[in-house]
Amino acid sequence: MPKAVINGVVIAEAPESEVFHIEGNVYFPPSSVKTELLKESPTPYTCPWKGACQYYSVDDGGTWLQDRAFAYPDLYDGAVERVGGDFAGYIVFWKEVQVTD
Structure with a gap:
């Protein structure tokens, strides 16, 4: 389980x-x-095929790690078809956040 x-x-x-x-x-x-461990960040980014991105800062237990x-x-349009499902609003983590399967 991821x-x-x-x-x-x-x-x-x-x-999975x-x-x-x-x-x-x-x-x-x-x-x-x-x-409750996330807060919206104002950092702008737009993916050419997914759309406008919403970044979040993550609470690491005392510090908010930006983005x-x-x-x-x-x-x-076309993003759902490209991936094979609707992932609108799904959240991705990176850097200090360890993601395992």
């Missing part, structure tokens, strides 16, 4: 059947994420 962990705290966990693997990242459904998670809330 999960995202930071400093021993599981911040997301979902069955509920996640998406896109470009080497695991996309977790929003319902599987401890959203360590992100999601695409409103996907561009």
Whole structure:
């Protein structure tokens, strides 16, 4: 079961059947994420095929690590077909957040 962990705290966990693997990242459904450990970041980015990205800072147990998670809330036309499922709002973690299968 894929999960995202930071400093021993599981911040997301979902069955393999509920996640998406896109470009080497695991996309977790929003319902599987401890959203109290995230806060929206103003960092702008737009993927040419997914759409506008929403970054999040992640609480590592005392410090907010900027832009360590992100999601695409409103996907561009064709993104769902390209991936084979609707991953709008699914959350991806990186850098200090360890993601395991």
